[in-house]
Amino acid sequence: MSGYNIPGILPEGYAIELLQELNIPLVPPINLYDVCTRKDIQVHQNR
Numbered sequence: 001m002s003g004y005n006i007p008g009i010l011p012e013g014y015a016i017e018l019l020q021e022l023n024i025p026l027v028p029p030i031n032l033y034d035v036c037t038r039k040d041i042q043v044h045q046n047r
Contacts, residue, residue: 006014019026022038036043 016026022035033043
């Protein structure tokens, strides 16, 4: 799995920035399917 490496930004900080960009409240639980569809990321469910 590849990841993002942004110097000076922890993964938690990147996640907060992403949620703010998408206007998703920073209150758990976060709907990851919603995040993925808004960023045009395909989601496949294993059965």
